[in-house]
Amino acid sequence: MYSIGQLSKNTGVKVTTIRYYEEIGVLTEPERTQGHQRRYDVAALERLRFVKHARDLGFTIQAIESLIQLQESPEKSCKEATDIANEQLLDVRRRIKQLRSLEKELARIVKGCSGEGTSQSCYVLAALADHELCEKDH
Amino acid sequence: MYSIGQLSKNTGVKVTTIRYYEEIGVLTEPERTQGHQRRYDVAALERLRFVKHARDLGFTIQAIESLIQLQESPEKSCKEATDIANEQLLDVRRRIKQLRSLEKELARIVKGCSGEGTSQSCYVLAALADHELCEKDH
DNA sequence: CTTGAACCTCTAGTTACTGAAGATATTACA
């Protein structure tokens, strides 16, 4: 059995976050000692690892809840899990695309300014003030 | 003079968001009609455009506040603005890098699963449960 | 002068945590 601190060290999830996960139902309520402290079994550890890994990959808590549901009904179709992962993948790709276009414009703005004058003549500020200075819409 | 709705249409910033910006001090308090409704001048419109553009580029409200400070003291060095923009650029690049590595792993996970079996044997779920199946740390 | 759209304030909710206060439990060591 693990204390909440040991669980935390084992997974890299903060103690407060573990309690939060319990509160919102992502983790089930663990046993308690007589003094009311939480004690976790290996299943809880594995579940938390799952959650951590999925969070690291950018899944929302909601998506993770769906995935847990699936895990717990092994007869269900695998397609749902694949769909969720796919959706996440598409989302990541969308975000990359958007960030790339931001990067481009930011790089252009930064490049246009030597950083030497006063802010009155700063190209960075001018570019931010005036959308017309953008290469294209965003 | 613009009403808050006209300002909203002109900038693409929602009415509620405009009021929120005022509350947190990003926009200064505008004049009011006798009936207590907000009326904005052109300066306010331009300032909101600036904020919108910077937000679209991913600047935090805090960074935007610094930029506004700079705009309002034209004798200050332009370097500060360039620094903020540069920091933002670096941050965008960091995020892109991280998302790329997520994309890679997600693609691998999704690819490993046909979506046809039951969730019991689902590779997506297995990969999320077991960090060992990852190609590298993240 | 009426009517309907736009506006007002205030409160609460969103996501996914994080931190602090003040009290209690456990553990290690003497």
Next chain:
DNA sequence: TGTAATATCTTCAGTAACTAGAGGTTCAAG
């Protein structure tokens, strides 16, 4: 066994950047 240090407990509030709704008032057009 006693005590001190560390860990844990609950509860509440705060973070970023909005968004939405209730219930009431004002404006502008016909």
